[in-house]
Amino acid sequence: xxxxxxxxxxxxxxxxxxxxxxxxxxxxxxxxxxxxxxxxxxxxxxxxxxxxxxxxxxxxxxxxxxxxxxxxxxxxxxxxxxxxxxxxxxxxxxxxxxxxxxxxxxxxxxxxxxxxxxxxxxxxxxxxxxxxxxxxxxxxxxxxxxxxxxxxxxxxxxxxxxxxxxxxxxxxxxxxxxxxxxxxxxxxxxxxxxxxxxxxxxxxxxxxxxxxxxxxxxxxxxxxxxxxxxxxxxxxxxxxxxxxxxxxxxxxxxxxxxxxxxxxxxxxxxxxxxxxxxxxxxxxxxxx
Amino acid sequence: xxxxxxxxxxxxxxxxxxxxxxxxxxxxxxxxxxxxxxxxxxxxxxxxxxxxxxxxxxxxxxxxxxxxxxxxxxxxxxxxxxxxxxxxxxxxxxxxxxxxxxxxxxxxxxxxxxxxxxxxxxxxxxxxxxxxxxxxxxxxxxxxxxxxxxxxxxxxxxxxxxxxxxxxxxxxxxxxxxxxxxxxxxxxxxxxxxxxxxxxxxxxxxxxxxxxxxxxxxxxxxxxxxxxxxxxxxxxxxxxxxxxxxxxxxxxxxxxxxxxxxxxxxxxxxxxxxxxxxxxxxxxxxxxxxxx
Numbered sequence: 001x002x003x004x005x006x007x008x009x010x011x012x013x014x015x016x017x018x019x020x021x022x023x024x025x026x027x028x029x030x031x032x033x034x035x036x037x038x039x040x041x042x043x044x045x046x047x048x049x050x051x052x053x054x055x056x057x058x059x060x061x062x063x064x065x066x067x068x069x070x071x072x073x074x075x076x077x078x079x080x081x082x083x084x085x086x087x088x089x090x091x092x093x094x095x096x097x098x099x100x101x102x103x104x105x106x107x108x109x110x111x112x113x114x115x116x117x118x119x120x121x122x123x124x125x126x127x128x129x130x131x132x133x134x135x136x137x138x139x140x141x142x143x144x145x146x147x148x149x150x151x152x153x154x155x156x157x158x159x160x161x162x163x164x165x166x167x168x169x170x171x172x173x174x175x176x177x178x179x180x181x182x183x184x185x186x187x188x189x190x191x192x193x194x195x196x197x198x199x200x201x202x203x204x205x206x207x208x209x210x211x212x213x214x215x216x217x218x219x220x221x222x223x224x225x226x227x228x229x230x231x232x233x234x235x236x237x238x239x240x241x242x243x244x245x246x247x248x249x250x251x252x253x254x255x256x257x258x259x260x261x262x263x264x265x266x267x268x269x270x271x272x273x274x275x276x277x278x279x280x281x282x283x284x285x286x287x288x
Numbered sequence: 289x290x291x292x293x294x295x296x297x298x299x300x301x302x303x304x305x306x307x308x309x310x311x312x313x314x315x316x317x318x319x320x321x322x323x324x325x326x327x328x329x330x331x332x333x334x335x336x337x338x339x340x341x342x343x344x345x346x347x348x349x350x351x352x353x354x355x356x357x358x359x360x361x362x363x364x365x366x367x368x369x370x371x372x373x374x375x376x377x378x379x380x381x382x383x384x385x386x387x388x389x390x391x392x393x394x395x396x397x398x399x400x401x402x403x404x405x406x407x408x409x410x411x412x413x414x415x416x417x418x419x420x421x422x423x424x425x426x427x428x429x430x431x432x433x434x435x436x437x438x439x440x441x442x443x444x445x446x447x448x449x450x451x452x453x454x455x456x457x458x459x460x461x462x463x464x465x466x467x468x469x470x471x472x473x474x475x476x477x478x479x480x481x482x483x484x485x486x487x488x489x490x491x492x493x494x495x496x497x498x499x500x501x502x503x504x505x506x507x508x509x510x511x512x513x514x515x516x517x518x519x520x521x522x523x524x525x526x527x528x529x530x531x532x533x534x535x536x537x538x539x540x541x542x543x544x545x546x547x548x549x550x551x552x553x554x555x556x557x558x559x560x561x562x563x564x565x566x567x568x569x570x571x572x573x574x575x576x577x578x579x580x
Contacts, residue, residue, distance in 0.1 A: 007398025010452020
């Protein structure tokens, strides 16, 4: 029993306790460093999120941004990762080198990824992406202010997030591919399956559980996106890139509104738990 | 051992080709896409900033210089108001050591206990671990910030919340669960308690699990940004990520040359580690799939 105490003790102290503490914080007003007594405000902070005429707009916009982020990143990144995994699931020096290349961004901290892409996405004709697009369209492309344009800022953040994250998923798919017995392929080949049928009838069903897992992980990742937004756009322009997590931190940390930040954290926790429950249900049904 | 290839293998070869040029072309295309930002970073770190932000010319090496690294090396030992590079490295390294080293000890013990010991409440604890695996750190960052605000600007606080990890415990738990119980039978007959069994029998057989957990937690802690952002405000306790992040956030004419050189220095320890232990990195990420 003593073996369990340090590990379990630490996760209770620094994961479970903070979770309950956030429930408490989100129902109380506490002014840090002042003598004004702590006051219970019930569900006031939650009401703000959905009813307050000013705050509601930002919160729903952030929630919407997370949803858009997830709706684009999840299918795109999962699809790309699966595609790349199938491509690199063979031997050869070149293939091996490609595998390394696709995985390499995973060891790049988001801070560094943001730095590189800040330069690539730089506005004006000197920015790398603008220059490339200008060249490949033979001068028909007008340089864009990628991170400063209301319509382009979120897609730009999505682009660099996919660059950084795809390798991780690719490796998980690669493990999934190697778990599909060769005999399944051979049986299909004897039946005269073509390349597409091979994918549809053997590879894709064989990757079903891996896919569900990857989709789930990527969805949760989409809900917690923070670093690149804080570093590159600070939620702007006009909240076009604000995320739930960014809002929670800026409320609690910068606006010194603990209760509001905690309330957003609680909502985030519940969304994530709910989605995990749904995933478990889906997994169970497929296995049965 | 050489066998005649089966009919299926022959058909497969005919279908996919021994040298699938289409696949290679696609791979080359994606390789360029994925490698370009890395190339741009390394090249830019050897150029003056005006060359980096210069349209397509930014991708062509023209006049390479060590100036950026030279400037950085001069700030390496000089603890100015902005902090020294050596300081940032020391903080990042110490925090990573604490999290990876401490984490391996406490989480492997907990994982083993859950997998092998029989006690009341075991299922409840397991359920707790599984629920906590799902909750990402970000979702509890705000309350944690208030809980630990007394420890701001210390080294220990940067590591503390990450040492115990539900995720690592779960990985260890599944690994130990799949170890053959016969391994421990003999030790138990000899009258060894769970501690001795763990140290003498389990540890030597659990190297892959330890490597996986070490690598995954190293990637995570070396890259962490949100937590040190909240908990540090003094340059002498900044980890590398915060030091670079402060440069990235500056809006006024960024000096990409120096920033890129700094970025290279941030990623080099990790990249070397990755290239040397590539097989282990890939295996550790792949081991996540068992979680599903």
